[in-house]
Amino acid sequence: MRVRFAPSPTGDLHFGNARTAILNWIVARKTEDGKFILRIEDTDKDRNDPEAEKGIYEALKWLGIDWDEGPDIGGPFHPYRQSESFDIYQKYASLLKENGFAYECFCTEEELEKRKKKALEEGRPPIYDRKCLYLSEEEKQKLREQGRKPVLRFFVREGEVRFNDKIKGDVVFETKNISDFIILRSDGSPTYNFAVVIDDFRMKIDLVIRGDDHLANTPKQILVYEALSKILGEDKVKIPEFAHIPMILGPDRSKLSKRHGAVSVKRAKEKGYLPEALFNYLSLLGWSSPTGEEILSKERLIKEVEIDRISSAAAVFDFTKLNWINQEYLKKLSDREFIEFVWPFLEKTGWDLSDRKKVEKMILLVRDGVSFGEEIVKYLEVFFKEFDITQLNDKLKEVLDWESSKIVIEEFYKKLKDAEWTKEGVFAKIKEIQKENKIKGKFLYMPIRVATTLEEHGPDLVEVILIFGKDEILKRLKIILKEYYKIEVD
Numbered sequence: 001m002r003v004r005f006a007p008s009p010t011g012d013l014h015f016g017n018a019r020t021a022i023l024n025w026i027v028a029r030k031t032e033d034g035k036f037i038l039r040i041e042d043t044d045k046d047r048n049d050p051e052a053e054k055g056i057y058e059a060l061k062w063l064g065i066d067w068d069e070g071p072d073i074g075g076p077f078h079p080y081r082q083s084e085s086f087d088i089y090q091k092y093a094s095l096l097k098e099n100g101f102a103y104e105c106f107c108t109e110e111e112l113e114k115r116k117k118k119a120l121e122e123g124r125p126p127i128y129d130r131k132c133l134y135l136s137e138e139e140k141q142k143l144r145e146q147g148r149k150p151v152l153r154f155f156v157r158e159g160e161v162r163f164n165d166k167i168k169g170d171v172v173f174e175t176k177n178i179s180d181f182i183i184l185r186s187d188g189s190p191t192y193n194f195a196v197v198i199d200d201f202r203m204k205i206d207l208v209i210r211g212d213d214h215l216a217n218t219p220k221q222i223l224v225y226e227a228l229s230k231i232l233g234e235d236k237v238k239i240p241e242f243a244h245i246p247m248i249l250g251p252d253r254s255k256l257s258k259r260h261g262a263v264s265v266k267r268a269k270e271k272g273y274l275p276e277a278l279f280n281y282l283s284l285l286g287w288s289s290p291t292g293e294e295i296l297s298k299e300r301l302i303k304e305v306e307i308d309r310i311s312s313a314a315a316v317f318d319f320t321k322l323n324w325i326n327q328e329y330l331k332k333l334s335d336r337e338f339i340e341f342v343w344p345f346l347e348k349t350g351w352d353l354s355d356r357k358k359v360e361k362m363i364l365l366v367r368d369g370v371s372f373g374e375e376i377v378k379y380l381e382v383f384f385k386e387f388d389i390t391q392l393n394d395k396l397k398e399v400l401d402w403e404s405s406k407i408v409i410e411e412f413y414k415k416l417k418d419a420e421w422t423k424e425g426v427f428a429k430i431k432e433i434q435k436e437n438k439i440k441g442k443f444l445y446m447p448i449r450v451a452t453t454l455e456e457h458g459p460d461l462v463e464v465i466l467i468f469g470k471d472e473i474l475k476r477l478k479i480i481l482k483e484y485y486k487i488e489v490d
Contacts (some may be wrong), residue, residue: 001027001028001029001030001031001034001207002034002037002204002205002207003028003034003035003036003037003038003206003207003208004024004036004037004038004039004200004203004204004205004208005017005021005025005036005037005038005042005060005067006018006038006039006040006041006042006045006196006368007041007056008040008041008048009040009048009050009052009053009056010041010044010047010048010052010458011049011060011264011350012052012142012264012265012266013053013055013059013060013265013269014212014256014263014264014318015162015248015256015263015268015282016061016211016247016248016266016320017211018059018265018282019245019282019283019285020209020210020211021063021065022063022065022279022282023209023245023283023305023307024036024209024254025065026175026301026305027207027209027305027307028068028281029302030270031468032064032304035068035069035377036067037068037069037075037077037082037203037205038065038067038068038069038070038071039080039082039203039398040053040056040069040071040080041192041195041196042081042082042083043082043189043191044082045189045193046229047251048083051383054157057072058266059264059265061271062265062269062275063265063275063278063279063299064275064298065321066275068365069203070288071274073370074294077204078241078434078452081179081201082195082247085195085199086107086189086190088202089184089190089194089195089198090184091313093152093184093190093197093416095231096152096154096224096227096228097152099227099229099230099231100155101154101155101187101227101231102152102154103132103133103152103155103180104129104132104135104140104150104151104181105128105132105133105151105152105155105180105182106132106135106140106143106150106369107154108148108246108373112128112446115129115131118233121336125176125177125276126179127177127178127179127180128179128180129144130155133152133155133180135173147439149186149187150186151182151184151185152179152182152183153181153182153183153226154180154181154182154183154220154223154276155180156178156180156181156337157223157226158175158176159172159175160173161171161173161218161222161223163218163222165215165218165242165243165244166207166216166241166242166307166308167244167245167246167307167310167312168211168212168244168312169312169400170457171215173216173218173219178219178220178223180331181193183224191208193217193220193221193224194216194224197221197224197225197228198223200269201225201228201237205240205290206238206240206241207240207241207242207243208240208241208242208243208305209245209307210243210244210245211244211245211246211247212244212246212247213247214244215244218242220468222239225237225239225335232357234426242306243310244308244317245286246311246312246313246314247314247438248285248315248316248317249314249315249316250317251315251316251318251319253314253316256317257298260317260319261319264468265278269437270374271372271373271374272342272345272372272373272374272375273372273373274326274329277322277326277328277329278322278326278331279298280294280295280296280325280329281322281326283301283305284296285297285315285317286310286311286313286315287310288306288316290304294325295325295329296319296485304320322369323372324371327371327372329366330370330371330372331368335364335367338363338367339360339363339364342363342370342373342376343372343376345373345376346359346376346377346380346433348376348377351384352384358467359380360371361467362380362383362467363376363380365459365460365463365464365467366459368381368459376463380453381457382453382455382458382464382475383464383467383468383477384453387454387475387476387479388454389454389478389479389480389483389484392450392454392484395451395456396454396455399446399456400447400450400484400485402443402447404437404439404447405443406485407437407439408433408437408447408448408450409447409451409477409485409486410481410489411433411436411437411478412429412433412451413474413478413489414449414489415473416429416470416473416474418481419470421470422466423463426462426465426466427453427462430444430445430448430462445461445463448461449461449464451467451476451477451480452464452473452476452477456470457464471489
């Protein structure tokens with residue numbers, strides 16, 4: 001089975017394109033002779049970015065996707081970059097023209113727009129009226145002498161185009177609604193619907209898996225295949241099968257975009273998602289394992305994913321589920337691996353990390369709550385922010401204003417001074433307060449947390465206190481007692 005992934009190098013690899021690449025790769029890896037071809041569609045000179053092409057390679061490799069043929073490694077159907085294939089497109093365009101399947105069109109954009117507007121006003125479909133189809137050679141020459149450069153249009157036959165999509169099922173398009181489309185621009189460059197057919201044909205692609213935003217392009221491409229078949233012979237031209245994957249929607253059910261958050265592979269990597277987790281999650285969009293399991297290895301996915309089992313309904317991107325899946329993969333890391341993974345995110349903060357042993361304790365204390373690398377910063381901020389009681393918000397003040405809070409904090413300050421500085425020692429002092437004052441639950445622990453961290457929630461309270469150290473905790477308690485409760489203590 002030969003499949004291909006053919007991105008345009010115009011920006012970072014979006015999650016939608018990444019899912020398409022993943023599904024193509026999975027299909028190719030199902031059999032020993034399967035081939036995954038990487039092709040770069042870079043005919044849009046104005047939008048192409050060499051750095052974006054480099055970024056595509058990096059993103060795919062990071063996800064663990066390898067390819068058997070491509071621009072960087074070659075293959076039997078070189079070139080694999082459209083900008084290097086213009087001579088090939090010219091050759092097939094000439095074949096179509098010589099055999100009556102394409103014709104030159106000299107109409108200007110202004111003329112076409114004017115006729116389109118008139119058609120709409122008269123209630124007719126705004127398709128090309130074939131004005132240039134019947135031009136004589138003399139008329140064409142005169143237009144050339146006027147400086148007009150023609151485009152090459154494909155002649156769309158009458159009838160319908162029917163194909164069976166592996167996801168959408170039977171699909172039918174009436175050709176009366178399809179305009180004679182341009183296959184070569186006036187500068188000789190190919191359009192998408194022509195170049196993609198020539199490339200898929202010469203690269204012997206068996207199955208085209210792509211987003212369903214391309215569904216309307218498919219009948220045009222099949223028409224080109226049919227024309228080539230009549231010219232070259234049915235035994236020489238094979239129309240591939242098609243599978244159009246539903247688009248990915250954001251949580252608000254609009255098209256997934258940057259405003260929804262990190263939606264490119266590069267940004268996901270920067271935020272601290274693991275490649276295995278992102279690969280796993282994107283594979284699940286619109287599909288689920290018969291076992292109901294969601295943490296699936298590449299080997300499992302290769303075995304279980306079937307294209308015709310993908311839902312035809314749009315998939316909604318669930319960042320909560322992605323975070324959960326990523327967290328499950330993070331849990332598989334050893335403590336040392338986890339520390340090394342999140343350390344670069346801490347380095348970006350500018351915090352003092354010189355006491356590495358102490359910072360590592362902090363990391364391991366919060367690791368179970370971290371769902372992606374960048375989140376470590378949020379969890380450790382409590383250890384590095386300035387202790388400033390002007391930061392107390394209404395919720396924190398409410399805790400400090402509970403009737404028993406002042407007693408708890410004052411008692412904790414007094415008892416902590418001679419406490420053994422171990423988890424057992426500090427916890428014993430808290431239990432003494434509970435027993436002596438009949439205060440328990442949140443009324444016991446929350447005032448201590450607020451008074452020591454200026455936070456309402458967080459990791460294990462005693463562990464946090466131990467990391468700060470006795471002198472720092474006593475200092476903080478003293479500030480709260482003096483500045484908030486107006487209590488002087490020694």
